[in-house]
Amino acid sequence: MYIGAYSIDTPIALAPMAGITDKPFRRLCREYGAGWAVGEMLNSDPTLRQTRKTLRRSDFEGEKGVVAVQIAGNDPAQMAEAARYNVEQGAQVVDINMGCPAKKVCNVLAGSALLQNEPLVADILHAVVKAVDVPVTLKTRLGWHDEHKNILTVARIAEDAGIAAIAIHGRTRTQMYKGEAEYDLIAEAKGRLNIPVWVNGDIIAPQKAAEVLKQTGADGIMIGRGAQGRPWLFRDLKYFAEHGCLPEALTVQECSETVLRHIRDMHDFYGERDGVRIARKHIGWYIGAMPGGETARREINQTDSAAEQYDMVARFLEQLKDHTDSWTCSYR
Numbered sequence: 001m002y003i004g005a006y007s008i009d010t011p012i013a014l015a016p017m018a019g020i021t022d023k024p025f026r027r028l029c030r031e032y033g034a035g036w037a038v039g040e041m042l043n044s045d046p047t048l049r050q051t052r053k054t055l056r057r058s059d060f061e062g063e064k065g066v067v068a069v070q071i072a073g074n075d076p077a078q079m080a081e082a083a084r085y086n087v088e089q090g091a092q093v094v095d096i097n098m099g100c101p102a103k104k105v106c107n108v109l110a111g112s113a114l115l116q117n118e119p120l121v122a123d124i125l126h127a128v129v130k131a132v133d134v135p136v137t138l139k140t141r142l143g144w145h146d147e148h149k150n151i152l153t154v155a156r157i158a159e160d161a162g163i164a165a166i167a168i169h170g171r172t173r174t175q176m177y178k179g180e181a182e183y184d185l186i187a188e189a190k191g192r193l194n195i196p197v198w199v200n201g202d203i204i205a206p207q208k209a210a211e212v213l214k215q216t217g218a219d220g221i222m223i224g225r226g227a228q229g230r231p232w233l234f235r236d237l238k239y240f241a242e243h244g245c246l247p248e249a250l251t252v253q254e255c256s257e258t259v260l261r262h263i264r265d266m267h268d269f270y271g272e273r274d275g276v277r278i279a280r281k282h283i284g285w286y287i288g289a290m291p292g293g294e295t296a297r298r299e300i301n302q303t304d305s306a307a308e309q310y311d312m313v314a315r316f317l318e319q320l321k322d323h324t325d326s327w328t329c330s331y332r
Contacts, residue, residue, distance in 0.1 A: 001219045003066075003135050003164050004093070004134065004164050005135075010034070010036075010238055010241075011198075012033065012209075012223065013036035013037065013198055013222040014036070014037040015167070015222045015224035016039060016040060016041055016070045016095065017225075018102075019040065019278075020040075020228065021038070021040055023063060024262060024269050025262070025282075026063065027063060028261075028262055029227060029231045029234055030063075030064060032233075032234040035220075035238075036220070038070050039067075039070060040070070041057075041105075042054060042057055042070060042071050042072070043073065044073030044078045044079050045073065058086070059269075060090060066093055067093070068095055068137070069093070069094055069095065070094075070095040070096070071095070072100065074114060076127035076128075079096070080128050081131070083131045083132045084131050087133075092134055094135075096125065098114045099111060100112060101177075112140070112144065112172075113173070115144040115154060118153060121154055125138065125157060126161045129161050129162040135164035135165070136162070136163055136164060137163060137165045137166065138158050139167045139169075140154060140169070141173055142168070142172050145173065146172050149172060149185060155192065156193075164195060166193070167200050167222050168185075169201045170183050170186055170202070180202060181201030181202040183199065183201075190216055190217045190219075191217065196220065201224075203221050203222075203223055204225075204226035204330070205226075205331035206239075209240070209241070228285045229282065229284075230285075230329075231262075232250055232258065236331075246332065249327070249329065251325070251326070252320055252321050252324060252326065256320070259287075260310065260314055262282060263313060266282070267310070276305070280300075283301075283309075287313070287317075287320075289328040290324070290327070291324060292316070293316075300312045
């Protein structure tokens, strides 16, 4: 799979998720086999460029792989300028967000709200592609609402504008993340397009990934919520794609080492106050389904100390070895 001149040997991507796919998590997912990872969404508003949140989201220093930066907004000229600015800062690929269903994004007519206005979609895509000399990709959904799934039109607009690849989530904006993702229109879009297509939505197991790729003919899969609390999913996805079966499961010890390293990295990256706060959701995803995990999660969330948070998780994981030999996994 190629995006512009960039070859992707493993077309398994980590989807951009604001507040989740930060530098520590991207690095971890890449280590486990993700062949592509897009940074957290950046607002195209230039007045926000120097905020602490934006500077953290823009930090790709020392990260392996192609630097893909996602931008969001609703003004073609501002989006074009944001693309130029991020390329100057080191972005090798610019991704445009037309898929985020969050109210605070859609209420300012950005993200998936743009799907209501096809002429504006075209104006933004053309403006950004013309503004930079790096590949521009698009992340989107089937449409704004269930009665108007216009992905086929949006996909044609994207290709005509020079978009290098498109990632399609199999839901409309009104569905948010409810119900089940649908793939028929993604398959139809793939059949009509000459650019690479990522399929996204509800792919939480290697077996499901193989089924969806067969159904859609997509060039690659993009994993979002399925990777929360299990970055090792990419290891299993890659192995299953190559061998048609699952690899031997990681031990509790191996998973525990990953969890603790991730917590340390978040503390180092964000500092104590923000690091502890941001680590809480990841800890919940990691241990929530494990024996005694929900009780431990509530107790761990009471501390504001980075050292204590780390030690409490470490103690829980050490005790976990007495209760199970394997990490909870829905597809094994």
